[in-house]
Structures are given as C-alpha cells and as structure tokens.
Amino acid sequence: MTDHVEPASHPAADSASHPAPDPSDAHGSVYDGLLGGDPSHWAFGTDFEDPLAGVDTTVPDGVDAGDLGTYCQMLADDALVASQRLSQWTSRAPDLEEDIALANIALDLLGQARLLLARAAAADPSLVPALPSGSPVPPEDALAFFREAGQFRNVRLVETDNGDFAVTVVKLLVFATARLALLERLSASRDHVLAAVAAKGVKELTYTRDYAGRWFLTLAQGTDESRRRLDAALAAVWPFQAELFATHEVEARVAAAGVGVDPATTADDVAVVLAQVFAVSGVDQPTQGALAAVQGRQGRDGLHTEALSLLLAEMQVVARAHPMGQW
Amino acid sequence: MTTLKERAVAVARTVTDPEMPMLTLEDLGVLREVEVDEDGHVVVAITPTYTGCPAMAAMRDDLVRSLQDAGMPGARVRVSLTPAWSSDWITERGRQALRDHGLSAPGRAPARGGPVTLSLMPTRREIACPRCGSAQTELTSEFGPTACKALYRCTGCLEPFEHVKEI
Numbered sequence: 001m002t003d004h005v006e007p008a009s010h011p012a013a014d015s016a017s018h019p020a021p022d023p024s025d026a027h028g029s030v031y032d033g034l035l036g037g038d039p040s041h042w043a044f045g046t047d048f049e050d051p052l053a054g055v056d057t058t059v060p061d062g063v064d065a066g067d068l069g070t071y072c073q074m075l076a077d078d079a080l081v082a083s084q085r086l087s088q089w090t091s092r093a094p095d096l097e098e099d100i101a102l103a104n105i106a107l108d109l110l111g112q113a114r115l116l117l118a119r120a121a122a123a124d125p126s127l128v129p130a131l132p133s134g135s136p137v138p139p140e141d142a143l144a145f146f147r148e149a150g151q152f153r154n155v156r157l158v159e160t161d162n163g164d165f166a167v168t169v170v171k172l173l174v175f176a177t178a179r180l181a182l183l184e185r186l187s188a189s190r191d192h193v194l195a196a197v198a199a200k201g202v203k204e205l206t207y208t209r210d211y212a213g214r215w216f217l218t219l220a221q222g223t224d225e226s227r228r229r230l231d232a233a234l235a236a237v238w239p240f241q242a243e244l245f246a247t248h249e250v251e252a253r254v255a256a257a258g259v260g261v262d263p264a265t266t267a268d269d270v271a272v273v274l275a276q277v278f279a280v281s282g283v284d285q286p287t288q289g290a291l292a293a294v295q296g297r298q299g300r301d302g303l304h305t306e307a308l309s310l311l312l313a314e315m316q317v318v319a320r321a322h323p324m325g326q327w
Numbered sequence: 328m329t330t331l332k333e334r335a336v337a338v339a340r341t342v343t344d345p346e347m348p349m350l351t352l353e354d355l356g357v358l359r360e361v362e363v364d365e366d367g368h369v370v371v372a373i374t375p376t377y378t379g380c381p382a383m384a385a386m387r388d389d390l391v392r393s394l395q396d397a398g399m400p401g402a403r404v405r406v407s408l409t410p411a412w413s414s415d416w417i418t419e420r421g422r423q424a425l426r427d428h429g430l431s432a433p434g435r436a437p438a439r440g441g442p443v444t445l446s447l448m449p450t451r452r453e454i455a456c457p458r459c460g461s462a463q464t465e466l467t468s469e470f471g472p473t474a475c476k477a478l479y480r481c482t483g484c485l486e487p488f489e490h491v492k493e494i
Contacts, residue, residue, distance in 0.1 A: 054372070054405025097478065101470035108474065111379025115408075180443060196408035200378050202443065203411060203494045207469060210446045217447050273445055280447055 049138065051114050052193065057122035060190045063257040068191065069124030070153070071254045073143070074300055075182075075194075076116030077154035080144060081308065082175060083109035084315050085162055094165050101211060105172070108204040112197060117143045119193045136326045137319070145319035149309045155299040156291065157240035159308040166219055166226070166233035173212035174237060177273050178244040180205040181266035190258045213277050220281035234286050242290035245270070248300040331399070335369040336361045338397045345385040346473050349428040352386060356416025359407045369394055369402040374412050377474035377494075414475075414494050429457050431479065431490035456481035457488055464488075 059065045086106035093099035121128050121139030128139045129146040137145070157175060162168050183205060186198035219230040245267040247255075254260030278285055297303035319325070329337075339361050344350045352358040352373065360372040371390050375383050387404040394402040414433035417425075422432035431454050454464045461483030468478040469492070476489045 052406060052408075054370075054403075055408060097468035097470070100472070100478075101468055104470040104474055107379040107381070108377060109379070111375070111377065115378060184442065192409065196411065197378070200375075200408070200411040204377060206437075206443050207492075207494075209443075210450075211469060213445055213447050214449070269442065276445060277447065 050118070051140065052118045052122060055193060055196075057119065057193060059123055060257075060259060063191075063254060063259045065124045066126075067250050067253050067257075068259060069120040069127045070250050071260045072116045072120035072123060072194070073127065074153040074248070074251070076113045076120060076143075077152045078158055078175075078179065079109040079116065080113035081152065081154045081311065082158040083107075083113060084311055085158060085160075086168070086172075088162055089168065098165070102168075105208050105211070108201075108208065112201050112204075113144070114140055115193070115197050119191075119197070122193075131323050135323050137323065141319065145316045146323075149304050149312055150302040152304065152308060152312070153300050153302060154304075154308075155240070155243045156305055156308075157237070157244065157299075159299075159304060159311060160237075160240065161307055163233065163236070164229055165215075166229040167236060169212055169215040169219060170230070170233040170237045171240075172208065173216050173277065174241050174244070174274070176205050176209040176212055178241075178263070178266060178270050180209050181269045181273075182261050182263060185261040185266065189260065194259065209273075216277055216283075217281045220283050230283070234283065235288055238286040238288040239291040243298050243300075246298060246300070251300070331367065331369070332361065332363050334397065335363065335371075335394060335399055335402070338393050338399070339371055339390060342386070342389050342393050345382045345389065347425070347428075347430070349424040349430075350417075350421050352390075354418045354421030354424060356414075356418070356421075357386070357412060364403075369399050371402065371404050372407040373404060374407040376412050380474060412494070414491060417491070425491060426457050429488060430476075431455075431457050431488060433491045433493045436493045450477075452490070452493075454479060454490060456483060456486065458486050459484040 059068055083106040086102050086109070089102045090099060090106075093102055117140035118138075121143060125139070128142050131137055131142055131146065135142075157171060160171070162171075180202060183198040183201045187195055187202060189195040189198065216230070219226040221227075245263050247262050247264045251260055251262055255262035255265075275285065277283075294303050339358060340351060340353045342352050342358075344352055344355050344357075347355070355376070357373050357376060358371070359374050362370045362372075364370050371394075373383070373386055373390070383406075390404050391402050394400075413436045415436045417433065425432045434452055449466050450469060452466075453462070455462050456464055456479075459481060461481055463482040464479050465482055466477065467480050467487065471478045471489050475491055475494070477492050478487065479490050480487045
C-alpha cells in the first residue's frame with residue numbers, strides 16, 4: 001500500500017478545454033455574426049447624440065446665463081456623484097433585489113445628471129472644459145469627465161463613502177427627501193428644461209424616497225445588529241445634511257429670478273418628512289452638529305472631502321485617457 | 328392620395344419598444360408627435376419613460392431606419408420632455424399585449440397635486456398573476472430589470488413576473 005496517489009490520467013489534460021476559434025475555419029467563427037450587418041442590434045452602443053435634441057434651450061429673460069449654467073451644474077453634480085456612489089454597490093449589495101434597486105436608482109440619477117449637464121452647457125458654453133479640437137466628446141460628457149474635483153459643485157453628503165448598507169440607506173433617505181422637495185418646487189421654474197427635468201424627477205424620487213424610508217424602518221425595527229448599525233449610520237451622516245439647505249449666492253440669484261429654488265425654503269418640509277420616518281422607526285431625532293465650512297466654502301463652492309477625488313479618479317480615468325474616443 | 332405625414336405616421340406607429348417588443352412605441356405612449364418640416368423631412372418626437380432610460384437611442388435608430396426603409400430618408404427624432412411620461416398613456420391594446428406576454432400592466436398612476444406623500448408600507452396594488460390569473464401575488468421588489476418595472480411573485484403558481492410600475 002502506498003500513500004502516494006497517482007493523478008488520474010486524462011489524455012486531454014494538457015490541452016485547453018475551450019480552444020480559441022480558428023478564424024479560417026470553413027464554418028466561420030462564432031464572432032462573425034457580430035460584425036457588419038445591421039448596427040441597430042448594438043442597442044446601447046450608441047446614445048442620443050444630444051439628450052436635448054429639439055428642446056428649446058433659450059435662456060429665460062432676467063437670469064444670468066452663467067448663473068443658470070452653474071446652478072444646473074450644482075443639481076447635476078449632486079445627481080452624478082450620488083449615482084456613481086450608488087453604482088459601486090452593483091454586484092455587492094446584500095441581495096440581488098437591493099443590487100437591482102440601487103442600480104435602478106443610480107440610473108435615474110444619471111439620467112437627471114445628463115440632462116442637467118447638457119442644460120448647463122447649452123446655457124453657458126464657457127463652463128465646458130476645452131478638449132482637443134475634433135474631439136467627439138459631447139459637452140455633458142466633457143463636464144462629467146474633464147472637470148477637476150474643485151470644479152464640482154455637489155454637496156459633500158453625496159461624495160462620502162457608501163459605508164455599510166445602513167449608511168447608504170440613511171444617506172439616500174436624506175438626499176432623496178431633500179431632492180424631492182427641491183424638484184417639486186423646481187417644476188414651476190421659468191426655465192422650461194429645468195421645469196421638465198424636475199417634473200420627471202419628482203416621479204422617480206418618489207420611489208427612491210419610499211425605498212430608503214422603508215429600509216430605514218426595517219433596519220431600525222429589525223435586529224439588534226441592524227439597529228446598532230442604523231444608529232451609527234445616522235450619527236455619521238447627520239453632520240452632512242445641513243449643507244443641503246445652505247443657500248449659495250448663485251442659488252439665491254436664480255431663485256430670485258424665478259428660475260431656481262432656494263434650498264433653505266425646503267428645509268422645514270424635509271424636516272417634517274424625516275421626523276415622520278424617525279417617529280415611525282422609533283429613532284430619536286439626531287443632534288450632531290453640522291460639518292463646518294472651510295474658510296466659508298462648502299461643496300457648492302468646490303470645497304470637497306478627499307473622497308470625491310478618489311471617486312472621480314475612478315469615474316474619469318478611461319474618458320481622460322481617450323479624449324478623442326468615440327463611445 | 329395619402330400625404331407624407333400620413334405615411335410617416337403609419338410607419339412610426341409600427342415601430343416597437345426595444346425592451347418590450349410586444350409593444351409599439353405608440354402603445355407605450357412614448358411616440359408623441361409626427362411632423363413634416365419645411366424641407367420635407369419627417370420629424371418624430373419621443374419622450375423617455377424614465378429620465379435615464381437607455382433605450383432612447385435604440386428607439387431613435389429604429390424610427391429613423393424604419394422611415395428610411397419606407398422611402399422617407401433624412402428623418403429626425405427630437406426629444407419631448409414635457410409633459411413627463413405617465414404609465415396612464417399605455418393604450419388598452421398595449422396593456423393587453425403586456426398581459427399576453429406574461430407582464431402585469433400598470434394600474435392608475437398616482438394623482439399629482441400637493442406635496443408627494445411618503446409611503447413606508449409596501450406599495451399595495453391589486454395585481455393578478457399574468458400566467459395563472461391568481462390574485463395571490465406578493466411584491467418582491469419595487470425595482471426590476473428595467474427602470475419601469477417592479478418584481479412580483481405569484482403564490483398560487485409560484486412563478487415570478489414583472490409589473491409595469493405606475494408613474
């Protein structure tokens with residue numbers, strides 16, 4: 001008897017189980033059908049060249065075009081950065097349904113960001129980063145992929161790390177509640193594009209806010225562990241919420257012109273909704289103070305945490321490597 | 328004799344949704360307008376179901392190609408953002424087509440007016456299983472494989488199915 005076991009003999013053990021297709025094979029290659037023919041089966045390989053094709057983008061009377069463009073960037077950057085963060089959950093969420101839900105929410109926000117960046121570029125073309133002449137990158141992509149962190153105007157809440165699922169739920173609840181309240185008012189904007197994006201966004205954010213609120217309640221009333229994590233998440237996220245309602249001078253001007261919304265006017269309504277969620281969930285109103293501005297500057301001024309630089313590096317690296325790329 | 332616009336409308340009405348090919352764009356309610364511009368080119372207006380709907384480009388390409396194949400080259404597609412799409416715009420024929428293909432059709436979209444109310448309980452819908460007709464169905468997730476659908480499961484026949492959301 002021996003303790004040495006000979007490996008079983010497999011005649012084909014040293015050849016690949018799936019040999020590469022031979023392109024000169026008389027029957028052709030499995031890839032042949034992908035080439036030529038009808039390009040329409042590349043359903044997602046092309047996209048609308050102009051997401052505002054045929055939409056009237058005339059700047060309304062009484063508002064500075066630069067202010068309107070900058071304001072659109074603020075709303076767009078909140079959505080874009082939140083979308084990028086949420087999409088980091090893809091394939092990593094607690095279960096498949098949440099994976100799909102978070103990806104859907106990220107897609108809604110990405111759609112809003114795209115239209116808003118296109119609107120920013122149409123209002124004030126000088127905001128769009130310069131690219132090599134002949135670059136096919138559309139203006140909204142140039143704004144998304146070729147600005148530095150200091151040129152992003154999102155609130156800091158959306159750029160912070162996802163943390164665990166509880167942190168993501170609390171962040172999403174605060175963000176969706178504030179954005180829904182804002183877009184409800186923005187639906188009456190004198191700018192037709194902003195009004196349209198807002199009216200559509202209200203419908204989408206209604207689902208998002210309900211989703212986050214239900215998970216907040218579930219985690220609060222779930223197990224000791226889910227409650228512990230929710231409490232910790234709320235304490236960690238709360239310092240970022242005040243910034244959502246701090247009025248930037250650009251927001252004040254576009255609000256005065258009837259084109260934008262002063263976020264401070266939404267604070268009370270948002271607080272009522274959040275208090276309702278806290279009460280139903282049996283969670284005390286958080287008391288943590290607001291994250292300080294730095295020399296008076298916050299996210300809307302381009303002042304960000306390190307987290308945004310890392311997020312943008314990942315989001316922008318491929319586009320920046322190929323400024324002449326056609327996607 | 329039919330006009331160019333009538334011919335264009337007839338063609339545009341046959342183009343189907345890339346994600347739900349049992350539905351025409353007209354039945355889905357995203358085909359908003361067909362016009363002929365001063366230069367005699369067809370201009371079709373479509374509206375996205377959800378803002379981030381990635382199927383818009385496929386819809387545009389299908390419309391342009393179908394019109395070209397029907398002898399109307401140079402057609403353009405423009406985006407219509409207002410009013411925002413509602414699932415109430417899905418036609419009765421479209422709803423039947425959804426059911427015939429195992430998809431649950433949306434109920435009435437929530438009425439708008441005043442602040443949007445928060446709902447912390449699962450969405451309640453009267454939904455019958457599109458396969459076996461049982462009313463014993465349960466919500467799996469408010470979000471599904473495309474932006475416009477929720478996931479359900481029939482506790483009668485145990486089959487999962489998709490429900491087109493009210494919006």
